[in-house]
Amino acid sequence: MHETILEARHINKCFHDPVTVQVLTDITFSVKKGEFVSVIGKSGCGKSTLLYILSTMDTDYEGELYIDQELMTNRSDIELAHVRNEKIGFVFQFHYLLNEFTVLQNVMLPALKLNRYSAPEIEHRALERLKMLGIDHLAGKMAYKISGGEKQRVAIARALINDPQIIMGDEPTGNLDMRNSEVVFDIFKELTDVHDQTLLIVTHDQSFAEKSGRIIEMEDGRIIRH
Amino acid sequence: MNFKLIFNVARSMLLARWRQTLVAAVGVTFSIAMFITLLSFMNGLNDMLDGLILNRTPHVRLYNEIKPSENQPVNVSAEFRDSYNFISSVKAGVTRQEIYNSGPILQAVKADERVIGAAPKLTAQVFFNEGTIDITGVINGIDVEEESRLFNFRDYVTAGNAIDAKNVANSIILGKGLADILVADVGDVVQVTTAQGERFSLKVVGYFQSGIQEIDKVQSYASLATTQKLLGKPANYMTDIQVKLTDLSMAPAVAREYAQLFEVDAEDIQTANAQFETGSNIRSLISYAVGITLLTVAGFGIFNILNMMIYEKMDSIAIMKATGFSGKDVNIIFLLIALSIGFFGGMVGLLFGLVFSVIIDNIPFNTAALPTIETYPINYSPVFYFIAGSFSLITTYLAGFFPARKASRVDPVEIIRGK
Numbered sequence: 001m002h003e004t005i006l007e008a009r010h011i012n013k014c015f016h017d018p019v020t021v022q023v024l025t026d027i028t029f030s031v032k033k034g035e036f037v038s039v040i041g042k043s044g045c046g047k048s049t050l051l052y053i054l055s056t057m058d059t060d061y062e063g064e065l066y067i068d069q070e071l072m073t074n075r076s077d078i079e080l081a082h083v084r085n086e087k088i089g090f091v092f093q094f095h096y097l098l099n100e101f102t103v104l105q106n107v108m109l110p111a112l113k114l115n116r117y118s119a120p121e122i123e124h125r126a127l128e129r130l131k132m133l134g135i136d137h138l139a140g141k142m143a144y145k146i147s148g149g150e151k152q153r154v155a156i157a158r159a160l161i162n163d164p165q166i167i168m169g170d171e172p173t174g175n176l177d178m179r180n181s182e183v184v185f186d187i188f189k190e191l192t193d194v195h196d197q198t199l200l201i202v203t204h205d206q207s208f209a210e211k212s213g214r215i216i217e218m219e220d221g222r223i224i225r226h
Numbered sequence: 227m228n229f230k231l232i233f234n235v236a237r238s239m240l241l242a243r244w245r246q247t248l249v250a251a252v253g254v255t256f257s258i259a260m261f262i263t264l265l266s267f268m269n270g271l272n273d274m275l276d277g278l279i280l281n282r283t284p285h286v287r288l289y290n291e292i293k294p295s296e297n298q299p300v301n302v303s304a305e306f307r308d309s310y311n312f313i314s315s316v317k318a319g320v321t322r323q324e325i326y327n328s329g330p331i332l333q334a335v336k337a338d339e340r341v342i343g344a345a346p347k348l349t350a351q352v353f354f355n356e357g358t359i360d361i362t363g364v365i366n367g368i369d370v371e372e373e374s375r376l377f378n379f380r381d382y383v384t385a386g387n388a389i390d391a392k393n394v395a396n397s398i399i400l401g402k403g404l405a406d407i408l409v410a411d412v413g414d415v416v417q418v419t420t421a422q423g424e425r426f427s428l429k430v431v432g433y434f435q436s437g438i439q440e441i442d443k444v445q446s447y448a449s450l451a452t453t454q455k456l457l458g459k460p461a462n463y464m465t466d467i468q469v470k471l472t473d474l475s476m477a478p479a480v481a482r483e484y485a486q487l488f489e490v491d492a493e494d495i496q497t498a499n500a501q502f503e504t505g506s507n508i509r510s511l512i513s514y515a516v517g518i519t520l521l522t523v524a525g526f527g528i529f530n531i532l533n534m535m536i537y538e539k540m541d542s543i544a545i546m547k548a549t550g551f552s553g554k555d556v557n558i559i560f561l562l563i564a565l566s567i568g569f570f571g572g573m574v575g576l577l578f579g580l581v582f583s584v585i586i587d588n589i590p591f592n593t594a595a596l597p598t599i600e601t602y603p604i605n606y607s608p609v610f611y612f613i614a615g616s617f618s619l620i621t622t623y624l625a626g627f628f629p630a631r632k633a634s635r636v637d638p639v640e641i642i643r644g645k
Contacts, residue, residue: 052639057548078552085550092642096545100242110549112231158549170642 005165005198006031011063023049024221036192038209039202041218051202055168056080068165085114089159093171095151097143103154104139111161129157149180169201236562250531253524254571258614261517262579265610267586268513270603272506278437282377283495284468285477290325291491294318323465331488340471345372347466348453355417356408365446367453376470386412386432392449398428402435403443420456525621532629543633544641557634564626572618576611
């Protein structure tokens with residue numbers, strides 16, 4: 001039986017500035033290993049807010065969050081940074097590659113931070129990931145010299161480098177054209193099918209969501225379908 | 227913590243904006259170089275001016291002051307002890323300028339471990355006879371060798387040879403100003419009348435130039451024996467014993483001790499030349515103030531550039547935090563950037579400071595008042611380099627502190643959602 005990777009229990013969140021607005025109300029759900037989950041909903045329904053809480057970057061909420069069956073709520077900044085480093089991979093709408101580094105160095109960075117393998121091993125693993133995504137020929141290029149679609153694939157390689165428990169994406173295809181969107185989706189699909197990778201993707205692309213394994217739909221800060 | 231990684235990230239960020247980095251570093255370099263140059267030059271000047279007086283001044287001077295007795299007989303008398311005694315017109319009694327027991331005292335002082343050496347001295351008031359005009363002057367009888375060893379006497383003899391004062395009988399070294407008045411060349415003979423009315427002929431064997439005109443117009447030097455002969459005194463007659471100590475700061479204590487031990491008057495260098503200390507201190511203070519101001523300005527430059535860098539690198543900071551770098555890591559990265567600007571800028575600054583100092587040290591500086599000085603004086607004390615080096619690191623650390631703290635508090639959610 002598949003184990004639970006991510007679990008949210010009764011998560012509530014309010015924005016206090018300028019007036020108190022309830023953004024998330026009693027969010028409870030869980031994600032099992034190997035699932036490809038899409039979170040959809042209209043703009044402003046709180047899906048991105050939820051993602052940042054689940055990613056441990058936003059700590060200002062009520063309720064409990066478990067990642068890999070460990071409680072994340074009320075942990076220190078350094079502990080959470082370590083959890084993100086080890087267990088979560090991120091793909092954002094914008095690629096966020098460091099322009100000062102080459103493609104290969106960008107991919108290696110989180111692994112160097114984790115420091116589980118030696119530097120040559122990390123380089124080998126990074127090249128493996130790049131090869132899997134078909135962009136190993138770009139390894140030596142500076143990050144700002146490659147195209148938008150390629151950048152997003154590099155970002156995915158970076159998300160994969162530490163073999164995370166879960167990959168979280170915030171509109172990872174939002175900035176890409178049709179063709180590149182499909183490429184990215186196919187990569188995600190392959191990751192779940194072949195590598196049993198867990199994915200949690202926030203999107204407003206209906207067709208993207210429908211092709212994924214499971215859909216969580218949100219409206220006005222509540223989950224209405226999952 | 228993976229320090230090598232943090233270091234690499236800092237280095238990459240630093241080099242990616244190398245022009246900005248260079249501007250910031252040049253600011254530090256400039257201020258450190260100026261700081262070093264200014265301090266070296268100022269202290270060189272201080273040393274020179276102090277040397278002008280202090281090197282030639284004994285640390286402790288033993289002498290007999292001519293003064294009325296503190297214990298007037300009427301006060302000592304048992305009969306009048308309990309009454310108020312008014313004595314008018316008190317005069318100095320039969321006191322001699324001579325130091326009693328000068329031989330044993332000189333020996334005892336020379337045997338003291340705290341003392342580098344002691345030189346006897348004898349002053350005689352005389353008139354130099356120039357035709358019909360008498361010019362007042364002072365002849366200092368000195369032990370030429372000891373005086374040269376302890377008080378650099380030889381350096382101030384600009385013409386002739388200092389040792390001739392000892393080797394040539396009845397010879398004198400005139401102050402330059404005095405020689406000009408007397409129109410006496412080296413080798414000439416001058417006529418001298420002592421206070422007792424005796425006339426002598428003395429051969430001029432050299433000129434003496436102290437750098438202080440008033441002194442050069444009055445003072446002249448002769449050997450101890452010649453001066454004793456002028457005054458008609460025996461060979462153990464001396465009015466001063468000049469003591470040079472290993473440590474100048476001990477002078478007041480040693481002076482008090484000798485005054486009590488030998489029952490003479492003793493004056494220490496600090497009391498005699500208090501104004502020099504004050505002048506030196508104020509000059510040093512000014513140069514430090516200017517140096518620190520320069521560094522502060524450079525610090526603000528670094529502060530600005532780091533702040534700009536952080537706004538520019540917001541995305542990078544956000545993704546690094548998202549992928550597992552903690553606030554502390556980011557803080558260290560930016561502090562490292564600031565400190566390396568300070569370190570490398572400072573190092574080059576120290577080098578330039580040294581180069582500027584050497585250049586100043588080689589600029590000719592000839593003045594009649596200072597016969598021993600040929601170029602501008604520079605003090606190459608390593609202390610200045612140490613202070614400047616530490617200041618450059620401290621200033622850049624402070625300049626980097628707030629930007630780094632700001633960077634460490636960047637909320638990645640805000641940045642990523644803002645896109």
